[in-house]
Amino acid sequence: MEIVIEKAREKDIPDIFEIMKTANMHHVPSPEMPDLDWRCFFVAKVDGRIVGAAGYRITSGKEAKTTLLAVLPDFRKYGIGRALQTRRMLALCEKGIEMLITNADIPETIDWYKRHFGYKEIGKLKKVHEFGRPDIDEWTTLQTSLSEWRQKYDQPGNK
Numbered sequence: 001m002e003i004v005i006e007k008a009r010e011k012d013i014p015d016i017f018e019i020m021k022t023a024n025m026h027h028v029p030s031p032e033m034p035d036l037d038w039r040c041f042f043v044a045k046v047d048g049r050i051v052g053a054a055g056y057r058i059t060s061g062k063e064a065k066t067t068l069l070a071v072l073p074d075f076r077k078y079g080i081g082r083a084l085q086t087r088r089m090l091a092l093c094e095k096g097i098e099m100l101i102t103n104a105d106i107p108e109t110i111d112w113y114k115r116h117f118g119y120k121e122i123g124k125l126k127k128v129h130e131f132g133r134p135d136i137d138e139w140t141t142l143q144t145s146l147s148e149w150r151q152k153y154d155q156p157g158n159k
C-alpha cells in the first residue's frame with residue numbers, strides 16, 4: 001500500500017471531519033476542540049483518497065500540542081498513523097519547537113505514543129464533555145522532547 005502524507009488544503013476539511021467522526025473526535029467547535037485549522041494539518045492518502053489526518057497547535061515559542069489524529073478503521077495497522085505522527089513531529093522540529101504535548105484516552109494509543117515517540121505521562125485531565133472514547137472520561141497527558149526524539153529518528157535504520 002503506497003501511503004502519501006501531504007499538507008492539508010482547505011478543501012480537505014470535510015474529509016478530515018469524516019475521518020474524525022470514526023473516532024468520535026468530530027465535535028468541533030466545542031470546549032474540547034475550539035477549532036480545526038487546516039493549515040496545521042497533514043492528511044494521509046492511499047490511491048488519492050484521504051484515509052487519515054493529524055494536526056497540531058503551537059502554544060508558545062518552544063512548545064506545541066497535538067490536536068486530532070485518526071485513521072479510517074479499514075486502513076488502521078498499516079503504518080499510516082505512525083507516518084502521520086512522524087510527519088507532524090518533523091514539521092514541529094523544523095519550526096524550532098522543543099516540547100510536544102499530547103492528550104490521549106485509549107490505553108493502546110497511550111502505549112503506542114510511549115513506545116514509538118518517546119512520550120512520558122505527566123498528568124491526567126478530566127474531559128470537559130464526551131470526546132473520543134465515550135467510556136473513558138479523562139485524558140492522559142503525555143509529553144515528549146522533540147530534540148531527543150529527532151536524534152533517535154536520525155540514526156540509521158530508524159526511519
Ligand SMILES: CC(C)(COP(=O)(O)OP(=O)(O)OC[C@H]1O[C@@H](n2cnc3c(N)ncnc32)[C@H](O)[C@@H]1OP(=O)(O)O)[C@@H](O)C(=O)NCCC(=O)NCCS
Nearest residue numbers: 023069070071076077078079080081082104106108109112
Ligand atoms: C491511533 C491510530 C491513529 C493509529 O493509526 P494506525 O494507522 O493504525 O497506526 P499504525 O499502523 O502506524 O500503528 C499501529 C499501532 O497502533 C497501535 N494502536 C494505537 N492506538 C490503538 C487503538 N486504539 N487500538 C488498537 N491499536 C492501537 C497498535 O498497538 C499498533 O502498535 P505497533 O505499531 O507498536 O504494533 C488509530 O488507531 C486511530 O485512528 N485510533 C482512533 C483515534 C485515536 O485514538 N487517535 C489518537 C488521539 S490522541
